[in-house]
Amino acid sequence: MDDPRxxxxVRDLTAQFNRDGVPSRVVNGISFDIAPGEAVGFVGESGCxxxxxxxxxxxxxxxxxxxxxxxxxxxxxxxxLRIEEREMRDMRGRRIAMVFQDPMTSxxxxxxxxxxIDDMLCRHxxxxxxxxxxxxxxxxxxVGIRDPALRADDHPHQFSGGMRQRVLIAIAVSCQPDLLIADEPTTALDVTVQAQILRLLMRLGRELGMALMLITHDFGVIAGMVERVYVMHGGDIVESGEVDALFAGPQHPYTRALLAAVPRIETAGRTT
Amino acid sequence: MIRMVAVRLALTLPILLGVSIVAFVLMRALPGDFAQASAGTTAISAEALDTIRRNLGLDQPVWQQYLVWLDGALTGDLGRSFATRQPVTGELLPRLTVTAELTLIAGLMALTMGACTGLASARLRGTTDWAVRGLNSLLLAVPNFVVATLIVLLAGLYFPTVGIFNYVAFASDPLGNIASLLLPALSLALTVSVTISENTRAAVLEVSSQDYVMVARAKGLRAWTILGNYLVRNALTPVITVTGLQLAALLGGSILIETIFTIPGMGQYLFDSIANRDYPAIQAIVLVAATIVLLMNVVVDIAYARVDARVSYD
Incomplete structure (x- = not known):
């Protein structure tokens, strides 16, 4: 498990929130690795x-x-978790960048x-x-925005949701980070735009040599995008493996339930 | 944008007309008039009162008096003061500049205090938040004339060398003039700063939980960049609104404060004019005050558009 490359x-990661003095644990000591340039998926329902x-x-x-x-x-x-905040601030954006769920508010x-984008480049x-x-x-x-020199002077409200997510991806990759974390990057978008955004993320990952951590609740998003998958449930990693093997033979009942929840084209048409 | 400003400025004219009618009628609805007020307690014959009224045109119907006033006002003549027989414009202008200066200093004080305490309250939370909110509640509960009286009292007791009632004209000593207005401005500003502080606090708290602030932190930006470009710039809009509205409160408050600190401004002039039932003077003051508030609202609207590109008046 300890791969020096x-x-x-991540080793035994726990996270505990403190709500009105009552501690509640949301991550129960999980461990995982991400190799340079690797695309890894994290799948689970909201709150996992x-x-x-x-x-x-x-x-x-x-x-x-x-x-x-x-x-x-x-x-x-x-x-x-132990470095100074100053060093961590230099890491954010420069080494590890993140794309968030809702481009409309981000x-x-x-x-x-x-x-x-300028302020990020000036900073790092x-x-x-x-x-x-x-x-x-x-x-x-x-990231595929037409007339970029003109659009750079536009404000966010002049962009559609998909275009805003492209801008946010441009922000995230602007300093060529080693790791790009995409937290539900397509959940808030139209289905037709989702595929474009995912393809863009994969292409940039390859071109810039970034590792990609793709977080989603939708197995359909993971398919064909990542090499390995971690399935999370209730703060634990319940199953992990190569994406093809996991699709072919899920071991954990929760994984099977998640896979069953993905709509399939051949059955979807017949049910009505 | 230019169109908006033009339309807004054109709209101020009918509003001012309405304000002038209301002020005109309300003043004449008050018991007594200049003739009685100037006579004071001395016994005066009914014939003498009638002569004074006839000379001032007060014997005519109110609507006719208004039309006479309006006719003059439209040509820039606001009439002569009953009390001094001097043109009102000439009497008002020097007093207006004094009040404008007092209001400006008080406004800057209130904005600085309110924005700083509100921002500190929202960002530091904890003890700072408690202290600021406690102080705000206290200041809000105490009217500004009580604050002014307390300031006069305390300054008189502990710093007797500081002249409180020594108003210095700007022309004779600019620095001394500003110094002499600091305490009055402070007593005006304290109450107003509470509103700005509470609104700044609420706005910054609201903006702090926005996704784009999390994105800014994820970009690894420096704390000052996030504070200036992400938090403050977004929290500015509601703060601009209340600051603009509070300017009216400052103008109103200056009447009391000028009387307490014996500052020869518009407030004291209004106070004296009302006591004397000096209708032309009152009418002119109301008109000027209304104009200032209306213009301030236009400035606030322009400021919106400057701060937030989503605001468009086209």
Whole structure:
């Protein structure tokens, strides 16, 4: 299990929220690895602890709540749960980036989308404003936004949901992180747009050599996208393995139930 | 945007007309008039009172008096003060600048105090939050004339060398003028800062839990960048609204404060004019105050659009 080549090694990770003095544990000591450039899926229903796991890697507690993390999160040998906040802030965005679930609320409404990529580049890549803007336009083009030089000066409300998620992906990949965490990146989007966004994520992962941690409740999203899958349930990893093997022969009853929940085209048409 | 401003400015005219009618009628509905007020307690014959009224045109029907006033007002002549027989405009202007200065200083004080305490309250939470909210409740419960009286009392007791009632004209000593307005402005600003503080606190708390702030943190941005570009800029809109509205409260409050601190401003002028039933002076003050509030609302609307690109007036 201890692979020295691993980019990320999570060992016995626990997360405990404190609600009005009553501790409630949402992640029960899970362990997993992600290799450089590897695409890994995390599947489970909402509340199973997958998003909290992602937040733990970013060391981001939700505003106004206190969460206690335990265990170790080794990223290139550094334990993210124990480094100084200053070092962690340099990691965020630069080494580990994240794409969130709802593109409609994830962009700052009073800043132009270009400025929201610029500030990231100025912070981590040390670019001047002008150089940052050149790179921003390149990045917007890279994620498939037409007329990127013009659109960079538009505000978020002038973009559709799918386009905003593309902007957020551009933000996330702007500093070429080693690990990109995508937390339900397509849940809030139209079905037709979902596939485009997933393909974009996979393409960028390959082109930029990023490892991808794809979190979803939908096995349909995982299929064909990732190499390995972890199935989470009630704060535990209940099953893991190669994605093809898992689809062919799920061992855990919860995995079987999840797979059965994926609608299939050949049966969907006949039921009515 | 320019169209919006033009439309809003055009709209102020009918509003001002309405305000002038209401003020005109209300003042004349009050018991007594200038003739009686100026006579005071001295016994005066009914014939003498009638002569004064006739000279001032007070014997005519109210609607006719209004039309005479309106005719003058439309050409920029707001009439002559009953008490001093001088043109109202000339009397009002120097007082207006004093009040405007007092209100401006008080407004800046209130905005600074309110925004800082509200922001600290929302970001630091815990003890700071408790302290700020406790202080806010206290200040809100105490009217500004009580605060002003307390300030006068305390300053008089402990700093007798500080002149409280020594208003200095701006032309003679600009710095001394500002210094002499600081305490009055503070007593005006304290109550108003509570509203700004509470609104800033609520706005920042609301913005703090927004997804884009989490994204900003996930970008690894520095705390100051997140505070300035993500938290404050988004929390600004509601704060601008209350600050604009509170300016009216400041104008109203300045009447009491100027009287307490004996500042020769519009407030004290209004107080004296009402006591004397000096209708032309009252009418002019109401008109000017209404104009200031209306213009302030237009400025607030322009500020919205500057802060938030989603606000469009086209």
């Amino acid at each position: 691993a980019l990320l090694q 602890g997958k998003s909290v796991t992602a937040r733990a890697i970013m060391r981001l507690a939700p505003e106004g709540s206190s969460v206690a993390w335990g265990g170790r999160i080794l990223f290139r040998g550094r334990d993210l 962009l700052n409404p009073v800043m132009t989308v270009g400025a929201q 890549a040390g670019l001047s404003r002008r150089a940052a803007r050149r790179r921003t336009v390149e990045l917007l083009g890279l």
